Amino acid sequence: MSGWDEAYAAGQSPPWDIGQPQPAFARLAERGLLGGRVLDAGCGTGEHTLLAAAHGAQAVGVDVSPRAIGQAREKAAARGVTARFEVGDARDFGPLGLTFDTVIDSGLFHVFDDPDRARYVTSLAAALEPGGTCYLMCFSDRQPGDFGPRRVSRDELTEAFSDGWAIDAITADTFGVSAQLGSIAQAWLATIRRR
Numbered sequence: 001m002s003g004w005d006e007a008y009a010a011g012q013s014p015p016w017d018i019g020q021p022q023p024a025f026a027r028l029a030e031r032g033l034l035g036g037r038v039l040d041a042g043c044g045t046g047e048h049t050l051l052a053a054a055h056g057a058q059a060v061g062v063d064v065s066p067r068a069i070g071q072a073r074e075k076a077a078a079r080g081v082t083a084r085f086e087v088g089d090a091r092d093f094g095p096l097g098l099t100f101d102t103v104i105d106s107g108l109f110h111v112f113d114d115p116d117r118a119r120y121v122t123s124l125a126a127a128l129e130p131g132g133t134c135y136l137m138c139f140s141d142r143q144p145g146d147f148g149p150r151r152v153s154r155d156e157l158t159e160a161f162s163d164g165w166a167i168d169a170i171t172a173d174t175f176g177v178s179a180q181l182g183s184i185a186q187a188w189l190a191t192i193r194r195r
Contacts (some may be wrong), residue, residue: 003165008045008067009113015148015178016107017044021051024137024173024189025106033135039127041090042108046083048074052104053083060098062088087129093127103128105136107175109160110149128194136190137173143186157190165179166193 007014021029025048028034035057039121040049043061045068053059053076061083063069072085088095090108103124112120124134140153156168173189 004063004065005067008065008071013178014044016175017047018176018178019047020176021047022106022176023136024187025051025135027103028135033133034102034104037098038102038104039093039098039100040104040106041093041124042105042111043072043085044068046075046085048106049083049085050076050079050081052102053081054079057102060084060086060092060096060100062090062096064089082150084087087188090118091123093123096127099129100150101129101132101134103132103134105134105138106147107137107139109157110138110152117160121165125139125164125194130194132194133168134190134192134194136192137175137187138190139175140172140186140188142172148185152188156187158187161190161192164195166195167191168193 016165029051034052037130038052038057038059040061043049043063046061050060066087069085069087077085138152139149139151168191170190174184175187177185
């Protein structure tokens with residue numbers, strides 16, 4: 001997981017950080033689905049954590065990059081929004097000592113190789129209350145070309161969440177991304193419940 005901090009160096013903005021929440025998560029918030037205790041896994045500079053907090057959630061953002069967490073804390077202070085941000089590894093949420101009603105994953109799942117993906121799903125299961133929901137958006141195998149993150153198929157999502165989870169929906173969506181990736185990228189938005 002080394003190297004993520006470099007993506008947030010001063011004067012740089014990584015392609016996935018569009019300076020606002022992804023439209024798919026804004027729609028979820030507007031529908032009241034990002035409430036209660038919310039974990040933003042791989043929160044980056046905190047846009048989704050702050051979105052959930054602004055809609056009344058007790059929101060916690062976790063990211064492996066200290067720079068990203070520092071920027072997220074600065075955004076929270078500047079906006080007057082109360083949210084907690086922690087440097088941590090999404091493959092082990094145990095050190096947080098917390099459980100959540102809802103988890104947001106905007107572009108984290110697709111960065112893991114197969115062994116780390118399994119560790120991540122296990123970590124999510126430990127952090128999410130039974131009956132809680134994970135809203136996961138990942139790069140889709142519908143995205144043409146090979147530039148950018150690993151593409152994920154519907155079958156891969158179904159397989160990763162086959163034990164102890166119920167997949168309510170996997171729908172086609174898009175990521176807003178920086179211009180270097182073409183401004184949008186094909187994605188899957190999965191709604192997954194912890195049994």
